[in-house]
Amino acid sequence: MSVNAMIVSAGEALEVLRAGWQAQQAGQMTASYMLHGRPGVGKTQVIEQLAAEIGARLFDLRLTTIEPQDLRGLPYYDHEAQKTKWYRPEDLPDDPAQPSILFLDELTAASPMLQPTVYGLLQERRVGRHRLPGNVFIVAAGNTVEDGAIAYQMNTALSDRLIHLHVQAAATDWLDNYAVPKGLHATVVAFIKTRPDLLDTTERAVAEGQLIATTPRSWERVSQIMGAVAERRLRNVLIAGTVGDAVAAEFALIADDIAATVQVQEMLEASRKDRIGLYPASMHGLNALIYGLIGVLDARNADAVIDCMAEIRQLARQRPEEAFQRMPLGELCTYGFEGLIRKGLDLGLGERFLGHEAYRSYAAERKAAGL
Structure with a gap:
């Protein structure tokens, strides 16, 4: 499927994300964003620049290198409560005093088995019982099949959880x-x-x-x-x-x-x-x-x-x-x-x-x- 979002330059994408962060900080809107674009077009640089501007800690998750349990965490048995509980992964932000950007890179190249785990992060801002603090800004990025990169078609359940930006290089x-x-x-x-x-x-x-x-x-x-x-x-x-x-x-x-x-x-x-x-x-x-x-x-x-x-x-x-x-x-x-x-x-x-x-x-x- 083609990305039928507005085409923007990397600089314009930064402006949009900056506005999204400001709206989230003001309590007006909380959303997750998706940067589509060819390899090397500058998607990662946009996120790094935004993190530097707002003084945020950057959590860069390369989704092609992790499994569902890496996001969900590891289970352990609580004998006293007689329940299975989960150790939360350290790669997710949890400090309410420190602004953070959770960058889900290579989302379209991630295994389809991982995508259901990502759904909760993008929409409900949680994985299992772990909820992200309100000062966490979520942005994903990936290539398309047409770019000649390794990529899966994004399904509608995943697409509907995101605001999409189609980034193209402009000299x-x-x-x-x-x-x-x-x-x-x-x-x-x-x-x-x-x-x-x-x-x-x-x-x-x-x-x-x-x-x-x-x-x-x-x-x-x-x-x-x-x-x-x-x-x-x-x-x-x-x-x-x-x-x-x-x-x-x-x-x-x-x-x-x-x-x-x-x-x-x-x-x-x-x-x-x-x-x-x-x-x-x-x-x-x-x-x-x-x-x-x-x-x-x-x-x-x-x-x-x-x-x-x-x-x-x-x-x-x-x-x-x-x-x-x-x-x-x-x-x-x-x-x-x-x-x-x-x-x-x-x-x-x-x-x-x-x-x-x-x-x-x-x-x-x-x-x-x-x-």
């Missing part, structure tokens, strides 16, 4: 709300910025019978490879084994161009006259520079970073190359400042922007243009 959402804040390698971020169609190729890979697809999770792994393996040949082998050889070949060309033209630290240390000649003359290079500047921003280099970002909009006047005449430099500068300001506010650097001449000039230009 802009992933870049703004995950990749950039987490500091993924600037080359990966720049590549997806210009090739958003390659963020998630699972559907295409399944249709063509290919084993390897790109996903948000695989691009995070590529970021780790870029930072960990310096030798180009070995790095390319690892990346091909992560996102497939065709995508890896395209990524390698752009990575080489960026490595040859983007020198963030050198630009920050150069004089303004010398710095103008260091700007890369390609969209990939400028995107990588923008994300590199956002990544290195701190209290010590804020002035130099703002100067570098502001100068992007002037490159068509400062550099003779025809490439700069064709590029949307104003849009790139604006996009860069949006990310830079978000990070600056997080670091408490808002006053540094307002007091910086280059930023005031940039803001005045946009105001004069009605933007």
Whole structure:
């Protein structure tokens, strides 16, 4: 059966779950939620981010690795009462003073024998005689049969106990709300910025019978490879084994161009006259520079970073190359400042922007243009 719920990005799913948690805390609504989505689309990261935001302890139950008795607990005989009683499993939250998220991962891949045990958790919030405290937020996640993953069709009795969200990868959402804040390698971020169609190729890979697809999770792994393996040949082998050889070949060309033209630290240390000649003359290079500047921003280099970002909009006047005449430099500068300001506010650097001449000039230009 298809998932006939509204399609949302990972960022939108986080907003919905955040609203659900707030409603539960206010005593207005208590529900269990289900995140459907392809492998690697970011479902687990959404739950981890929510737990960090609300200060909750995360109980992550991988349902493919447990049996019904692991949830129900183990029986023992109470001779005095002449009754069989149960030892509750330690994997279930029971502290009423500590907010908790019970994350039932891989629900659709769990054995059908386990599902009846899960029913009580999702609807009545209990297993046997053990009841979950009111500060426990329940979210499940899983793949579908159509995703090429191991999965069972969800039966109606289970489906009816859940609020369903269909999570799909969206490049802009992933870049703004995950990749950039987490500091993924600037080359990966720049590549997806210009090739958003390659963020998630699972559907295409399944249709063509290919084993390897790109996903948000695989691009995070590529970021780790870029930072960990310096030798180009070995790095390319690892990346091909992560996102497939065709995508890896395209990524390698752009990575080489960026490595040859983007020198963030050198630009920050150069004089303004010398710095103008260091700007890369390609969209990939400028995107990588923008994300590199956002990544290195701190209290010590804020002035130099703002100067570098502001100068992007002037490159068509400062550099003779025809490439700069064709590029949307104003849009790139604006996009860069949006990310830079978000990070600056997080670091408490808002006053540094307002007091910086280059930023005031940039803001005045946009105001004069009605933007």
